[in-house]
Amino acid sequence: MTWTPNDTDPTKDTHVLGRMSEHLAERYAGTFTPEMIERYVFESYATLGRTARVRTYLAAIATRFADDRLRALAQSMGSIAKDNPQVLFVCVQNAGRSQMVAALLAEVSGGRVEVRSAGSLPAGEIQPLAVELLKEHNISLEDAFPKPLTDDVVRAADYVITMGCGDTCPIYPGKQYLDWDVADPQDMTLDEARGIYAGIEHRVTELWERIQSS
Structure with missing residues (x-):
């Protein structure tokens, strides 16, 4: 779209x-x-x-x-x-990092995880750089759009992964919270962004292994 x-x-x-x-x-x-x-x-x-x-x-x-x-x-x-584990990724703008890792987890898990993403201060559109970077790995962000963090999606999540959004995400018992130090690609060149992709891919793969073993 x-x-x-x-x-x-x-x-x-x-x-x-x-x-x-x-x-x-x-x-x-x-x-x-x-x-x-x-x-x-x-x-x-x-x-x-x-x-x-x-x-x-x-x-x-x-x-x-x-x-x-x-x-x-x-x-x-x-x-x-909830037939599949629920994972929520949260960053500030929901335009780059959280969109990329959400799309990557959906790809890596083969759809065996229900993935959502949100932003504490969502942007108006997806970062073109994020779209281009994932396109290189045959992953599409075509239907993605930035959306605000809402209480309902947090309540449904089994795993909540935050990336630089501070304390805006509410804490509920029974969920696993992780904070990832992932650089925001907003002001990077495509070559610079490629440099963080390997780290993102590694984190997502580890998370998928963790989900499978739990």
Whole structure:
């Protein structure tokens, strides 16, 4: 999905968001009320809209974000079974580091881990450098987008991996918290970023081995 700038009036998305809320209400029938789902959808839209640099697909992206949050909340409540371990990666902007390691873990695990990422102060778009770096390893960030850290995804996680976001992530018992010292590639050249990829790959591989042995 490619985002392109336009001058979309956010109020035009109201009907679309309402229709998408109805679809999610069918998916989560018996778990969440339609009113709660609609609130999640519109709240997610407003939150992403504060930082999004483009708005062409904002309604669809917001619905994906709301759906993932609702799924995480349902998992934490036990309403949806957690068939795979849940890993959450958190950095500041959710535009580079956390997006890269999340995509890499999904690739390394072969989809046997449910991976999420978030940012304490999310950026408006994914760093082009992160996209290019992963493309070299045949890993796509095409559908990725920066999103804020929310309580529901933390509650669902079994592992929470932070990278330079300080104390913004809430602490809940029964979860494994790790802090990784990973440089932010934002101001690096592609050659410099390649230098941190090996370290990222090593950390992700070790994490996957740790998950498998637990």
